[in-house]
Amino acid sequence: MTTVSLKINGHPFQASEGDMLLKVCRDNGFDIPTMCYNEAVEPDGRCRLCSVEVSEGRGRSRVVVSCNYPAREGLEVQTHSPRVMAVRKLVIELLAARCPTKPQVTGFAKRFGVAKPRYKPLDDVCILCGLCARVCDQVVGVHALSLVNRGSTKWASTPFFEASKDCIGCGTCNYVCPTDCIGMEDVGDKRVFKKWNTEFTMKKCKVCGNNIAPEYQLEYIRKKWNLPADHFDVCTTCRV
Ligand code: SF4
Ligand code: SF4
Incomplete structure (x- = not known):
């Protein structure tokens, strides 16, 4: 198995090529929230809560879903950049509007400072995570x-x-x-x-x-x- 070098929040790490960034980050102690992830099944990136910002060293960066984005040589990953936190907050707002009473969602809402979602509450309980x-x-x-x-x-x-x-x-x-x-x-x-x-x-x-x-x-x-x-x-x- 090929080993690659990458940076997470500015710190150098090594990972097996092809391992998903969510696993690599968590294995190295970085906290990344998830709702639709379960190790027993293939990830499909549906909830987008595990988003991170990646740059391949050419100056441009983008936000990707870490549960199904593979580790590559030279990748620079930010787990808590302002762009990442904005995406996570939006996801939580949508989830909180969809099912405002579920503790799993209200816990995240509290953590991400979502007091009152901007979207019309649906009073549903399924978040369509699949x-x-x-x-x-x-x-x-x-x-x-x-x-x-x-x-x-x-x-x-x-x-x-x-x-x-x-x-x-x-x-x-x-x-x-x-x-x-x-x-x-x-x-x-x-x-x-x-x-x-x-x-x-x-x-x-x-x-x-x-x-x-x-x-x-x-x-x-x-x-x-x-x-x-x-x-x-x-x-x-x-x-x-
Ligand atoms: S019922 Fe809805 S929330 Fe529960 S696992 Fe299925 S899709 Fe996800
Ligand atoms: S739908 Fe039926 S068979 Fe499938 S996991 Fe649920 S209980 Fe089991």
């Missing part, structure tokens, strides 16, 4: 979600806003959602996803009677790995 769809695709591998429509009608959804036949009820989308807006709840013997209009019956352990996981998810795993029919009849606690 993380749910990316983990469903890239980690779970069932492709049950996508960002649908454009502009103000854009929405994270199952196909046609109906219960997806592909969703296995694993809950991974819910665990990564930065605004906790998918509304997954285990109630009695059901797992409900309010945002996806989906409900699953939970499989119970034959010994203790506690819920293990959605029957559909366990059957999906059992078939995928060619496991015996009774493999998930007993929970991991009762198995030992």
Whole structure:
């Protein structure tokens, strides 16, 4: 792997060529905020909160999204320049207008001094980061979600806003959602996803009677790995 030399906020560092600037900066102790980034999936730079200013030594600089901008020889990176801070503040203003009550957003608003967004509040809770769809695709591998429509009608959804036949009820989308807006709840013997209009019956352990996981998810795993029919009849606690 080729090593490159670059500067971050005027200090010299080395990095593996192709490593994304967000990782390089964080690995070297520079704090860069993110909302739509998760190490488990490919970055797509949607929220733009991780913007940094880069210059390749020819006098001109530009603001780029650090989660998907690769480290290169001779790059000079500014993580907190006035241009960077202006972009981050604008992003936070837009997020704060979209979902003004979510602690993940209000925390950033406080930190970036956004007291009252200039934009009309939408009272929504989804920031359209697309993380749910990316983990469903890239980690779970069932492709049950996508960002649908454009502009103000854009929405994270199952196909046609109906219960997806592909969703296995694993809950991974819910665990990564930065605004906790998918509304997954285990109630009695059901797992409900309010945002996806989906409900699953939970499989119970034959010994203790506690819920293990959605029957559909366990059957999906059992078939995928060619496991015996009774493999998930007993929970991991009762198995030992
Ligand atoms: S619960 Fe459904 S939509 Fe969410 S990650 Fe799992 S399979 Fe995908
Ligand atoms: S539901 Fe959550 S994870 Fe999915 S796009 Fe909206 S905020 Fe992001």
